[in-house]
Amino acid sequence: MAGLTFAPFVTFLLCSWIFVLCQGTQELKVKPGENATLQCQSHRGADITVIKWIRTDLKSDDFVFYLTPDQTNGEYQNSLFQDRVELQDPEKKNGDASVILKNVNINDTGTYECWIKERNNPGQAKLIRTIELTVTGTQEVKVKAGEDATLQCQSHRGADIEVIKWIRTDLKSDDIYVFYLTPDQTNGEYQNSLFQDRVELQDPEKKNGDASVILKNVNINDTGTYECWIKERNNPGQAKLIRTIELTVTETQEVKVKPGENATLQCQSHRGADIVVIKWIRTDLKSDDFVFYLSPDQINGEYQNSLFQGRVELQDPEKKNGDASVILKNVNINDAETYECWIKERNNPGQAKLIRTIELTVTETQEVKVKPGEDATLQCQSHRGADIVVIKWIRPDLKPGDYVFYLSPDKINGEYQNSLFQGRVELQDPEKKNGNASVILKNVNINDAGTYECWIKERNSGRRKRDAEPISAIELTVTEPDGHKKGNVGLMVGLPVVAxxxxxxxxxxxxxxxxxxxxxxxxxxxxxxxxxxxxxxxxxxxxxxxxx
Incomplete structure (x- = not known):
């Protein structure tokens, strides 16, 4: 019986005296630039008199944080952490000895230990908590083309920085610097030509260890991964990596076109980019439906949404100078949406990256002018290969349910057609080839002037489910041979009567x-x-x- 109870008893003692063994090492992951809360909790009502936070790789008399009844930090704190560490609760209520480490960087990665001493417990401070801090990933900075980008890089307060190197990882090693500073020079022949006269220190005096730079007037070619390396005067050896930043230059470009025109959607990577994948998406479509898709194996195919088949092509099929722009042909009202361009380069592993966002607006109506007695062609074009099942031509000034032209699988016109248009409207192409839903209005007269809208429904549309969607709007003007419009005809008739x-x-x-x-x-x-x-x-x- 004693053998059965001895082990639990020893475990109880261990957990009571050195309970960190029972808790284990806490893992904490943060990103550069964030604040890290290092938790350390004694028992409720603990009267804490001493708190020591250490990092195990530093020498024994250098503290991350140090508090006694006589002082807080002072000469006992390591210079790396000056003005960067504070108590989560200065009153230490309920035994809280947690600290907040501000604006972490890659060099803060390490093992941290929390030691406390209570007033009523004689002896040395006791280990309460061990934390494994990992500063992972890169800081993401997004700016629009033409703006200035601040690339943050902060060493500890009081750091005597003598060398600063900002690099972009995709540039060649002998022409690699975005910004370069030593006691002897700033930039000079070491700076890449892409960044000349565009990069400056945020604080030329580098106060409080500030090695941040401002990259002016960014463009799409500035997108990339930037690293900040610094060397301090009193720290021998090579410069150390302090911060990694992923800079993305995004821009919601506004493009406005009229129905029937072609829209050029611009997307430009850096000069000399070896592009292997181009993806143009429209954000309202499902994720595996592309506006345009190019890979080493194929162009479009089953990955392209049916709305865009036969309507989208590269502006430059050779993709010179990183050009991934496309031309969207014969736009209609339903093309008005948000478009994104994603590209992947051969030498950059990982997923495709977002390069450009475009807001496409299809504005105004198409104007058609005819003379009385002529035929008017009202254009309405869906995408190539569209399987159109319903066509509705309406005029908004007519009562709902009265159509200029109506086609469904069951009938053409019939009781749905307004009597003004009976026997006068027919499809330009009865087979609706290539998505053609245009109609011809015959023998127009002055009363036909007005706004016409074309609505269609496809059998297998990938868009939101609706009865039909607007494709084009046309303003029809009926003019007399001498150029007078509908509004002047009454005047032309009225004047002779008055005379x-x-x-x-x-x-x-x-x-x-x-x-x-x-x-x-x-x-x-x-x-x-x-x-x-x-x-x-x-x-x-x-x-x-x-x-x-």
Whole structure:
């Protein structure tokens, strides 16, 4: 029985006296530039008088954080951590001895230990917590083209920095510096030509260990991985890596086109880029549907969304100077969305990277002008290979349910067509080849002027489910041969009528005046040939009844 109970008893003692063995080592991962909270918790109500945070790779009398009744830190703190470490709770309530390590960098990676001493516990401080801190990954900085990018690099307070090297990892080793500073020179022949006159220190005096730089007027070719290396005067050896930054130059470019035009979607990598994969996506489509897809094995194929088949091509098929731009042909209202360009280069492992974001807006309506009696072609074009099942041509000023033209699998027009258009509208291509939903409106008249909209529904559309979607809008203007529009026709008709009435009134007045001044014989007006004389001829005859 004793053998069964002895081991649990020893374990109980170990956990009571040195409970860190039971807790194990806590793993903590943070990214460069973030703050790291190093947790250390004694028992509730503990009266803590001494807190020592150490990093095991530093010499024994150098502390990360040091607190006693007489002082906080002072000469006992390692210079790497000056002004970067503070208590999470300065009052140490409930035995809290946790600290916050600010603005971590790669060199903060290491093993940290928390030791505390309580007032009522004589002897040395005891180990409470061990933390394995790992500073992983790179800091991500995103800016728009034309802006300035601040690349942060912070050493410890009071660091006497004598060398700063900023590099971009994709540049060749003998022409590698984005920024280079030594006691003897700044930049000079060591700086890559891409960055000349564009990079400067955020603080030329490097106060508080600040080695950050400002990269001015960034462009898409500045996208890349940047590393900051520094060397201090009192630290022998080579420069140390302090910060890694992934800079992405993104831009939501606005492109506006009219229906039927071609839209060029610009995407430019750096000069000399060996592009192996290009992906153009539209953010509202499902993830495996591409606007354009190119890889070493194929172009588009089953990866391209059906809406764009036969409508998208590279601006430069050879992709010279890193050009991944595409041309989207014959845009329609449904092409208005957000587009993203992703590329992958041969010598850059990993996934494709986002290079450009474009907001495409399809604005205004197409204008069509015809004369009375002519036929008007109202264009409506979907993508090549579209399987159109429903076409609706409407005019917004008509009541809902009244169509200019209506086609479904069951019928063409019928009771859905407004009587104004019966027998006057037909498809330009009855087979709807290449997504053609255009119609011809025959023998137009002045009342046909107005706005027309074309809506279609495809059998297997990859977009949101709806009955039909708008493709094009057309403003139809019916003009007279002399160029007058519909709005002037009433004026053209009204003016002659007013002129006729005016002549009639004047003629009647003159006629009555003459009758009053003519001498009468026997009170009768003399007649020649039995007819009543008229002033104004045919005009009077049109506007006044004739007596006799």
């Amino acid at each position: 006729v009435l005016l002549v009639a009134v004047v003629g009647t007045m003159l006629f009555k005046k003459r009758r009053g001044e003519t001498p009468h014989t026997g009170g009768e007006t003399p007649h020649t040939g039995g007819e009543t004389p008229h002033t104004g001829g045919e005009t009077d005859a049109l506007n006044s009844p004739t007596s006799g």
